[in-house]
Amino acid sequence: MGLAAAAVAAALVTLFALLLVAILSYRDSSNTARHAQQAIASANQLEALALDLETGLRGFVITNDESSLKPWNHARKAYKPQAEQLQRLASDDPVQAQAARDVKASIDAYLTDFSVPLVNFMRRNPELARKIVQEGLGLHRLETVRSRFDQFIAGERKLADERNAKARHTARVAIVLGGVSLGLAVLLIVLLIAYLARRVARPIQLAAEAAGRLANGDLSSRVDERGVAEVGTLQRAFNSMAASLERGRRALEEQNRKLRESERVKSELVSSVSHELRTPLASILGFSDLILQRDLDPADRRRYLELVRAEADRLAALLNDLLDLQRIEQAGVQLTREEIDLSKLLEGQVVLYSAQSDRHTLELESDDGCLVVADRDRLAQVVGNLFSNAIKYSPDGGVVHIEARCADSRVRVTVRDEGMGIPVTQQRQIFTKFFRGDAGRRLGIGGTGLGLALARDIVEAHGGRIGFESLEGQGSTFWFDLPLAAAGTPRGVGLSDSRRSGGGS
Amino acid sequence: MTRPSVLVCDDEPNLRELIRVSLGSGWVVHEASDGEEALTRARSLQPDLVILDLMMPRLNGLDVLSTLKADPGLTRTRFLVVTAQPASEREAREQGADGVIVKPFAPEDLAELAGTLVTLT
Numbered sequence: 001m002g003l004a005a006a007a008v009a010a011a012l013v014t015l016f017a018l019l020l021v022a023i024l025s026y027r028d029s030s031n032t033a034r035h036a037q038q039a040i041a042s043a044n045q046l047e048a049l050a051l052d053l054e055t056g057l058r059g060f061v062i063t064n065d066e067s068s069l070k071p072w073n074h075a076r077k078a079y080k081p082q083a084e085q086l087q088r089l090a091s092d093d094p095v096q097a098q099a100a101r102d103v104k105a106s107i108d109a110y111l112t113d114f115s116v117p118l119v120n121f122m123r124r125n126p127e128l129a130r131k132i133v134q135e136g137l138g139l140h141r142l143e144t145v146r147s148r149f150d151q152f153i154a155g156e157r158k159l160a161d162e163r164n165a166k167a168r169h170t171a172r173v174a175i176v177l178g179g180v181s182l183g184l185a186v187l188l189i190v191l192l193i194a195y196l197a198r199r200v201a202r203p204i205q206l207a208a209e210a211a212g213r214l215a216n217g218d219l220s221s222r223v224d225e226r227g228v229a230e231v232g233t234l235q236r237a238f239n240s241m242a243a244s245l246e247r248g249r250r251a252l253e254e255q256n257r258k259l260r261e262s263e264r265v266k267s268e269l270v271s272s273v274s275h276e277l278r279t280p281l282a283s284i285l286g287f288s289d290l291i292l293q294r295d296l297d298p299a300d301r302r303r304y305l306e307l308v309r310a311e312a313d314r315l316a317a318l319l320n321d322l323l324d325l326q327r328i329e330q331a332g333v334q335l336t337r338e339e340i341d342l343s344k345l346l347e348g349q350v351v352l353y354s355a356q357s358d359r360h361t362l363e364l365e366s367d368d369g370c371l372v373v374a375d376r377d378r379l380a381q382v383v384g385n386l387f388s389n390a391i392k393y394s395p396d397g398g399v400v401h402i403e404a405r406c407a408d409s410r411v412r413v414t415v416r417d418e419g420m421g422i423p424v425t426q427q428r429q430i431f432t433k434f435f436r437g438d439a440g441r442r443l444g445i446g447g448t449g450l451g452l453a454l455a456r457d458i459v460e461a462h463g464g465r466i467g468f469e470s471l472e473g474q475g476s477t478f479w480f481d482l483p484l485a486a487a488g489t490p491r492g493v494g495l496s497d498s499r500r501s502g503g504g505s
Numbered sequence: 506m507t508r509p510s511v512l513v514c515d516d517e518p519n520l521r522e523l524i525r526v527s528l529g530s531g532w533v534v535h536e537a538s539d540g541e542e543a544l545t546r547a548r549s550l551q552p553d554l555v556i557l558d559l560m561m562p563r564l565n566g567l568d569v570l571s572t573l574k575a576d577p578g579l580t581r582t583r584f585l586v587v588t589a590q591p592a593s594e595r596e597a598r599e600q601g602a603d604g605v606i607v608k609p610f611a612p613e614d615l616a617e618l619a620g621t622l623v624t625l626t
Contacts, residue, residue, distance in 0.1 A: 271590065275560060278589035279517060282608035286523040289612045304526075307519050358518065359538075395516075395539055 008192060011185035015178055022174035029167030036160030039089040039096070040153055043103070046082045047149045049075040050107050054142050057115055061133045064126055069119070076115075079107055090152070093159055099152040106148040110141045203227045207238050219246040265435075269449065276318050280311035287311075310355075317384075321450045324381075328454065333461035335375040339485055342370040342404055342411055345380060350402065353387040359397030362387065366404040370411040371485040378458045382466075385451035386415040386478050393439075393476070394419030412481040422470040430468065431456045455480070508533050509623045512550055514543035514569065515558040515587070524556055524587075527612030528619055540564025547573050552582060553623050559588040559597065567593075567600050574601035583622040 056072025059065075083104040090096040118138070122129040132138075206223055213221040221242055225235045287304040290296065296304070327334070343366040350362045372379075390400040398418035405412050420439055422430060429435045431452050459466040459480045470476035510533040515521045518538070525534045535550055537543040540561045547555055547569075555573065559566035566586065573579055586602040587610070588594065594605045604618050 275589040278608040279520065282589070282610065283517070283519045283523055285609040286520075286527065286612050290523075290526055293613065300526075307522070311519060 005192065008185055008188045011181050011188055015181040015185060018174045018178040018181065022171045022178065025167045025170040025174060029164050029171070032160055032163035032167065035089070035092075036156050036163075039086070039156045042082070042086045042089055043149055043152050043156070046079060046086055046103065046107075047146070049079040049082055050110070050142075050145050050149075053079070053107075053111065053115055054138065057118060057138065058133060060119065061122055061126075061130050064122070072115075072119070076111065083107065086152075090156070096152065096155050096159060099148070099155050103145075103148045103152050106145045110145050114138055114141045199228050200231055203231045203235065207234060210238065210242075214242055214245070219249055265449075272449065273318070273322070277315065280314045280318075283311040284308050284315070320381075321454060324454055325450050328457050333378070333457050335378060335461055337373050337375055340372055340374050340376055340379065342366075342372055342379075342413070342482075343368060345376070346383060346402060346404055346413070349380060349383045349387055353384070353391065356388075357391050357397070360391050360394065360400055361398070362400045362402065364402045364404075366402075367406045367411075370404055370406040372411060372462075372482045373485045374462050374482065375458075379462075382455040382458050382480065383413070383415075385455045386480075389451060389478070390415050390417035390419065390476075393417065393421075393437075406484060409484050410481045411484055412479055414477055414479040416475065416477040418475045421472040421474050421476050422468070423472045427468075427470065431466075509553040510535065510550060511554040511556060511619065512537060512543065512547055512552045513556045514538075514540070514561065514566070515556075516561045517558075520558070520587075523612070524615065527615045529616060532619075540566065540569045543569050544572060547582070548576065548578060551578055554583050554585060554619055556585045556587060556619070557602075559586060559590070559593055567596065570597065570600045570602060585619060585622060 052071045052075035056069055056075060059068040060072065083100070086103065087097065087100045090100040114137070118129055118132065121132075203223070210221045210223045219242060222239050223235045225232060225239060227235045287308045291301055291304050291308075346364055346366055350364050354360075354362045387400065387402075394400070394417045396419075400418075401414075401416045403414045403416075422437060423439075426435075426437050430437075432449075435449050435453075456466050459482070462482050464480055464482040466478070466480040468476055468478040508531055511528060512535045513521050513524045514537040515524065516538050521536050521538070525536075528534060535546060535552065537546045538561075541564050543555070543557065543561070544564070557566045557570055561569070566588075570584055570586065573582070573584070583603045584601065585604040585606065586594075586597040587606055587608060588597065589608045591607050594607065597605050604622050606615055606618060
């Protein structure tokens with residue numbers, strides 16, 4: 001772009017210079033003409049003086065009157081400065097300078113060799129002088145003078161013509177060159193405009209259109225970044241702005257999606273919690289009504305009271321899950337540690353959960369003396385959650401096999417069921433709070449989606465790990481391990497340990 | 506006079522027991538503990554009344570309801586839906602429920618509703 005502008009400037013400068021040359025040439029040509037006219041006028045005056053010499057001489061010879069010699073005397077004095085002037089005017093050309101000298105020399109010669117001697121001769125012998133004039137001896141000499149003048153004037157005219165022609169030629173060339181460079185300048189300006197249109201106006205137009213699309217919500221709108229100089233800067237700035245907008249919107253959309261997902265999860269939770277609360281409540285209210293309203297034999301009444309009690313426990317456990325979750329989310333898991341025989345804890349839970357289902361058999365195989373330092377209620381909660389899941393997700397019934405093995409200063413508890421298993425696609429989310437498998441929801445298996453999330457928080461707070469293996473349709477095996485008490489874990493009873501959980505992610 | 510028969514479908518043993526006791530001695534009570542069992546037992550027993558919990562394992566109550574309603578062998582059978590979700594009452598009626606009762610319910614209300622449905626047959 002800069003190159004094109006420089007070329008246009010150069011063409012314009014050339015154009016101006018050539019016009020200047022043309023003007024100067026024209027002025028030069030008129031100067032030459034004036035100079036030639038001056039020289040010719042000067043030559044004519046000198047020739048008139050020379051003629052005065054001849055006519056004055058003739059007059060004097062014919063009249064023999066001294067007074068008639070006045071023009072001759074005047075001319076004889078005046079011709080010298082006139083001849084010098086002519087020589088000055090002719091001095092700029094060697095040929096003309098020589099011609100001017102020849103003119104003066106011819107007049108000098110005429111005067112010394114003929115005119116002055118004849119005047120002197122006239123005063124002594126008028127008759128002879130008159131005879132000389134009549135015979136035309138002077139005319140011959142005058143012819144020489146005239147021819148010298150003719151030569152000078154012709155030379156002067158020729159010189160003027162030559163100079164004139166040269167000046168005109170120069171002017172013509174300058175005008176032609178000027179015309180050419182004017183055309184060139186116009187062409188360059190047209191090219192420059194075309195260049196600007198293509199490299200500047202068009203990219204800017206495209207950027208404006210892209211900005212329009214951007215404004216209409218098409219955030220993927222981009223422009224070609226290969227523009228020249230500032231155009232390229234503009235294009236890159238536009239693209240980076242568009243990219244930043246797009247990133248921002250994607251982040252917002254992602255955030256929005258997460259919010260909607262969390263809304264959906266919460267609304268499912270409310271619906272789920274509502275069902276989970278109503279079912280035990282139905283048993284509690286129903287059996288209480290029966291006890292109050294009907295005449296029952298003592299055995300039935302006792303049985304119904306036990307059912308009321310069991311369902312109330314269930315309600316309490318559900319409420320505890322919800323409260324635990326809230327507490328853990330706010331402050332992390334609070335542990336009250338004591339030394340616990342894990343085998344005994346497992347036995348207790350097996351008895352408890354065996355009573356909940358008549359279609360499932362809970363088998364326990366445990367090493368003796370697996371001592372851990374842990375929060376008894378929390379650990380029971382973890383075990384209970386795993387047992388409850390094993391039963392719930394084995395709708396056809398079957399065996400739930402529980403094992404506890406102590407080795408290498410850790411104890412590992414595994415709970416294996418023969419149930420529906422977990423589809424691979426859902427395995428990653430299984431510890432996510434509120435997450436419930438599709439099967440669970442579709443088949444109406446109760447639950448809050450909190451059990452495993454809570455179990456993980458609790459196990460990790462004890463320095464343990466939790467995990468599972470599962471094949472869809474063939475059951476699941478959940479496990480957790482904990483450090484054994486002997487392995488240097490503080491044995492202080494009632495020690496309070498507050499560790500933040502990692503949260504459910 | 507023969508006693509009317511009823512099939513109680515609920516995955517919770519406690520609730521099945523509650524329903525059975527609530528209905529009293531005037532009924533021949535059969536039980537099913539999931540959706541698929543409910544389908545097979547209803548077809549073989551052709552009871553006067555089916556009491557269905559909406560949230561059951563394997564096949565949910567609404568699917569059981571619509572399948573049984575379409576069964577030509579069960580045109581005489583009445584359906585009473587038990588749900589923990591008051592919001593699902595409309596859906597249950599659209600699927601052909603003759604009566605809907607929301608958990609928790611009073612035993613006398615259930616017995617009365619069941620009796621009404623069967624007497625109307």
